Amino acid sequence: MSLGQMVFDPDSALPHVAFRDPAILAAELDAIWHSDWVFVTTADAVPNPGDQLPVIVGRQPVLLIRQQNGDLAALSNLCAHRGTLLVDRPANSKRIQCPYHAWTYDDGGRLLSVPHAPRDAVDRSAHCLPTYRVESWHGLIFVSLNPDVEPLVERFAAVEPYVAAHGLDAVAHRSEQQETQEWACNWKLAILNAMESYHLFRVHPETLEPFSPTKGAYYIAGSARATATGGSTASGDDYLLISLPPGFVGVFNSGAFFWQAVHPIDAERCAVRTGAAWGTASGARPRSRSRIANWFSRWTASAAYGLPDFLPEDKAICERGQRGAIGDFAPGPLVPIERVVADFGRYLNWRLNGAEPPAVHTAPDTGENR
Structure with a gap:
């Protein structure tokens, strides 16, 4: 078949x-798995500003973050430089820094710094971390790689x-x-x-x-x-x-x-x-x-x-x-x-x-x- x-x-x-x-x-x-909502964790796993939790959605490494303003964010967990895994265990930080060459991002995925590179060598705005849909439903957190997926309130x-x-x-x-x-x-x-x-x-x-x-x-x-x-x-x-x-x-x-x-x-x-x-x-x-x-x-x-x-x-x-x-x-x-x-x-x-x-x-x- x-x-x-x-x-x-x-x-x-x-x-x-x-x-x-x-x-x-x-x-x-x-x-x-790459187009629908996928359960990743419960809300108590990222309760505080700066909490970072690496998860996998399908085959995509994703970083779940409790931002400084209290919102949840889901970002690619791969550095925009050479694709290195950024975070491999739960952490708490205001920044995301690659362990390979120290490219550094804020908690919204914006590229902040590229060490040892001329000022205009890298277009920072073009190398931010991709962001994904994330919603919480009764304390259950779901992520979708699909920006057009229906809201959880409709799904459930x-x-x-x-x-x-x-x-x-x-x-x-x-x-x-x-x-x-x-x-x-x-x-x-x-x-x-x-x-x-x-x-x-x-x-x-x-x-x-x-x-x-x-x-x-x-x-x-x-x-x-x-x-x-x-x-x-x-x-x-x-x-x-x-x-x-x-x-x-x-x-x-x-x-x-x-x-x-x-x-x-x-x-x-x-x-x-x-x-x-x-x-x-x-x-x-x-x-x-x-x-x-x-x-x-x-x-x-x-x-x-x-x-x-x-x-x-x-x-x-x-x-x-x-x-x-x-x-x-x-x-x-x-x-x-x-x-x-x-x-x-x-x-x-x-x-x-x-x-x-x-x-x-x-x-x-x-x-x-x-």
Whole structure:
């Protein structure tokens, strides 16, 4: 199947070629990771003027900066002289100076000085650092290399009422608790697994299913741009799960927010970052003793505790899926509980093939898949 024929059927599983073909990944890097919004970090990672955080968007090194006036900026992290990486670890400075030849920029990317060069040897105005779109949404920071990408308020409009109702703005993000793993699977396998609840009873029979049973999962509202799903829990406090393509999924329950962010490494490997938000800026813990709250209590009490216990199970099943992707099969139909997966298929068709997706779908009484 050639790339030009890769139109995905949103009502069926993705074909295996989508998980292994480098040509498809190249198309995704161009049309998705270099053209759409990409989650990079949480706002608490750059709280103070002068904070600098190097991140990667697709294949582009980007420097996220909290400017002296308090605004966020996203600049190329490559020196305009010979392309050297400017910042390779979190820092705080009013200036950006290349470690190679000390070309120096301000926090807006303007070239300020070129050492040991005649005054007119370099046109400083022509060698500023490129700037990129950056926006924050409920403490989550996204960057896009595309200046014409739609604003986040439009992109996530389908899930905004549900996120606001769950009080995401009231919790404190904890960037110091973020961890990144390399998974031996295509990025789509990892993000699809994160967004659907169909697999809980089989993959997580002891870690998740008793807390949030598969039969309690339901679709709320969504489209190719963003989807909200939910589910009942053993404690009686329904969880909210938001899927924000291409690579972010978060679940909110009992005053705690747990998220996963996925980014491609190559066609058969991806980086999976996990993080959490809970309590308030003053350090208060969630009042409810839900399973999620208990995870976070143990997670923060001891660095040795590590990540929640269901993540190794997710990693194992995604890597198993990748091992199967060497062969081809006739993709099976999605069942109703997988409607969020269909939304993601429409996202791929939108970004890769220019097919404008359908309008937002809202499930009657938020119980379509109960």
